[in-house]
Amino acid sequence: MNAPVTIDPSTAIGPLPAGHPAVAPKRVGVLLVNLGTPDGTSYWPMRRYLREFLSDKRVIEWPRALWYPILHGIVLNTRPKKSGHAYDQIWNRERGESPLRTFTRAQGEELAERLAGHETIRVDWAMRYGNPSIASRIDALIEQGCERVLCFPLYPQYSASTTATVNDKFFEHLSSLRWMPAVRTVPAYHDDPVYIDALARSIETHLASLDFEPERVVASYHGIPQSYFRKGDPYHCHCQKTSRLLQERLGWPKGRLMTTFQSRFGPEEWLQPYTDKTVEALAKEGVKRIAVLNPGFVSDCLETLEEIAGEAGEIFLHNGGTNFSHIPCLNDSAPGMDVIEHLVRRELRGWVE
Numbered sequence: 001m002n003a004p005v006t007i008d009p010s011t012a013i014g015p016l017p018a019g020h021p022a023v024a025p026k027r028v029g030v031l032l033v034n035l036g037t038p039d040g041t042s043y044w045p046m047r048r049y050l051r052e053f054l055s056d057k058r059v060i061e062w063p064r065a066l067w068y069p070i071l072h073g074i075v076l077n078t079r080p081k082k083s084g085h086a087y088d089q090i091w092n093r094e095r096g097e098s099p100l101r102t103f104t105r106a107q108g109e110e111l112a113e114r115l116a117g118h119e120t121i122r123v124d125w126a127m128r129y130g131n132p133s134i135a136s137r138i139d140a141l142i143e144q145g146c147e148r149v150l151c152f153p154l155y156p157q158y159s160a161s162t163t164a165t166v167n168d169k170f171f172e173h174l175s176s177l178r179w180m181p182a183v184r185t186v187p188a189y190h191d192d193p194v195y196i197d198a199l200a201r202s203i204e205t206h207l208a209s210l211d212f213e214p215e216r217v218v219a220s221y222h223g224i225p226q227s228y229f230r231k232g233d234p235y236h237c238h239c240q241k242t243s244r245l246l247q248e249r250l251g252w253p254k255g256r257l258m259t260t261f262q263s264r265f266g267p268e269e270w271l272q273p274y275t276d277k278t279v280e281a282l283a284k285e286g287v288k289r290i291a292v293l294n295p296g297f298v299s300d301c302l303e304t305l306e307e308i309a310g311e312a313g314e315i316f317l318h319n320g321g322t323n324f325s326h327i328p329c330l331n332d333s334a335p336g337m338d339v340i341e342h343l344v345r346r347e348l349r350g351w352v353e
């Protein structure tokens with residue numbers, strides 16, 4: 001019988017017994033996770049991405065027996081071409097990837113720089129759907145010696161269809177590991193003062209750069225089906241609270257900042273008022289100048305660049321508006337990184353001093 005190992009492998013004091021696996025230094029990992037992205041805009045990469053995304057029960061809650069025939073029989077035959085065309089309008093050709101991936105990488109790199117004073121911290125980033133996968137980046141963090149990992153779903157407002165599914169995927173991979181790291185997840189931060197202040201500063205800076213003064217500013221959030229809200233998803237309340245705090249922080253009169261919901265998918269009723277219908281109605285009522293921001297998106301992506309900066313702008317101008325401007329997401333701007341850094345430092349308390 002072998003003699004028991006008397007050294008503490010986590011501190012690696014003393015020589016390891018023959019055959020003992022190499023012991024890495026103790027580190028703390030931070031994993032930023034955003035929604036996802038196809039690897040390319042042509043049919044097959046689009047189809048692979050949409051298949052993974054739209055097979056998620058947290059995203060489409062319909063019974064599988066009802067949804068799968070529609071998904072595989074109709075959606076995956078028609079949507080890849082349509083979505084591929086939309087991605088083509090915004091694709092980052094220099095890097096060969098979607099803007100969401102470019103911005104998420106930039107956020108990861110900038111956060112790593114901001115935390116460089118802490119030798120034990122390693123920062124990485126991943127996508128819930130597509131690449132780099134959450135599993136592959138957890139493995140990479142563990143390989144670097146991370147025994148503790150903070151998972152950061154990059155969504156200010158909680159929704160089961162975004163925050164929860166990132167955490168599901170994170171825990172799914174942990175369940176396959178023999179030596180599981182200790183973990184924490186970053187909660188939604190829809191009412192965090194640092195986030196509200198960053199949004200307000202981004203609005204003020206953008207409006208100051210315009211050669212017109214918008215009569216209305218529209219805060220457009222990604223929608224969810226009404227049925228998810230009725231089942232208890234707090235997303236709608238989180239969005240409303242973000243808008244209220246933002247309006248208070250800006251010191252604007254009631255009504256100047258409007259809240260709307262975009263990106264409907266499928267036949268169900270979604271959260272209202274709808275963004276496209278609202279900008280159309282504003283133009284028809286005689287409002288000439290508006291600006292739109294997307295407080296629920298940490299990075300610009302298909303839904304902000306193509307659907308809002310592109311389509312919503314066209315709808316507004318086509319119906320009588322004269323000036324339309326899209327206020328960029330916080331992305332990797334200094335105020336945006338202040339938010340991410342603030343939340344990560346707060347959640348690492350007790351793990352990193």
Ligand SMILES: C=CC1=C(C)c2cc3[nH]c(cc4nc(cc5[nH]c(cc1n2)c(C)c5CCC(=O)O)C(CCC(=O)O)=C4C)c(C)c3C=C
Binds near residue numbers: 038265
């Ligand atoms: C029932 C379907 C969907 C729900 C619920 C949903 C919720 C939801 N999504 C985001 C953020 C993003 N969604 C993005 C794209 C996107 N979303 C859906 C459907 C649902 N989203 C679809 C079908 C698509 C793809 C669009 C297309 O192919 O035409 C993106 C953009 C990704 C990118 O790479 O640019 C984001 C971000 C939130 C915040 C949310 C609920 C709160």
Ligand SMILES: [Fe+2]
Binds near residue numbers: 222263
């Ligand atoms: Fe979505």
Ligand SMILES: [Fe+2]
Binds near residue numbers: 263302303307
């Ligand atoms: Fe969209």
